[in-house]
Amino acid sequence: MPLKLSLKPGETFVVNGAVVRNGDRRGVLLLENQARVLREKDILHPRDATTPAARAYFSVMQMYLLGEADGPTYSQAAESLAALLAASEDEDSRAAVLDISADVACSNLYRALSRCRRLLADGEGAAA
Numbered sequence: 001m002p003l004k005l006s007l008k009p010g011e012t013f014v015v016n017g018a019v020v021r022n023g024d025r026r027g028v029l030l031l032e033n034q035a036r037v038l039r040e041k042d043i044l045h046p047r048d049a050t051t052p053a054a055r056a057y058f059s060v061m062q063m064y065l066l067g068e069a070d071g072p073t074y075s076q077a078a079e080s081l082a083a084l085l086a087a088s089e090d091e092d093s094r095a096a097v098l099d100i101s102a103d104v105a106c107s108n109l110y111r112a113l114s115r116c117r118r119l120l121a122d123g124e125g126a127a128a
Contacts, residue, residue: 003031005039012040014065036067036110042117052087056080056100057116064109077104084119093119 005013007022007029014020016036031037038061049058059077066073081101088094096119103112 003035003037005029005031005037012043014038014043016067017065036064038065038113042113052080052084053116053119056084056097057113057120060100060104060109060112060116063104064113069107069109074104 005028007013007027009022009024009026011022012019013022014037015031042061044054044058044061046058049055056077059073059080063069063073063077068074078101081097081104085094085097085101088097096115100112100115100119103109103115
């Protein structure tokens with residue numbers, strides 16, 4: 001089943017590392033096979049990775065976008081997740097970070113990214 005992206009005019013997204021921008025009208029894109037896709041609203045810029053949760057999100061996002069499950073990106077993700085675990089103040093937050101870590105270790109990077117996004121939305125790791 002294809003992935004259907006409904007795009008706003010001028011919306012940017014990334015497909016397998018290529019940055020793509022929609023034209024001046026609404027558009028629909030159908031992806032017929034597996035691809036690493038990230039919408040503009042889900043892209044975190046390095047300058048915005050100022051909290052432990054944001055740094056973890058950024059490092060997992062890099063792994064996902066690059067399609068790398070090991071090497072320097074894995075080491076960066078492991079370090080940022082360890083820092084986020086240390087900064088987590090309650091059991092639920094720690095459990096969420098451990099779930100993200102398990103997803104990263106199993107190369108379930110999109111799921112790990114989704115879990116990180118929820119932590120960001122909940123305001124976890126707000127302190128630098």
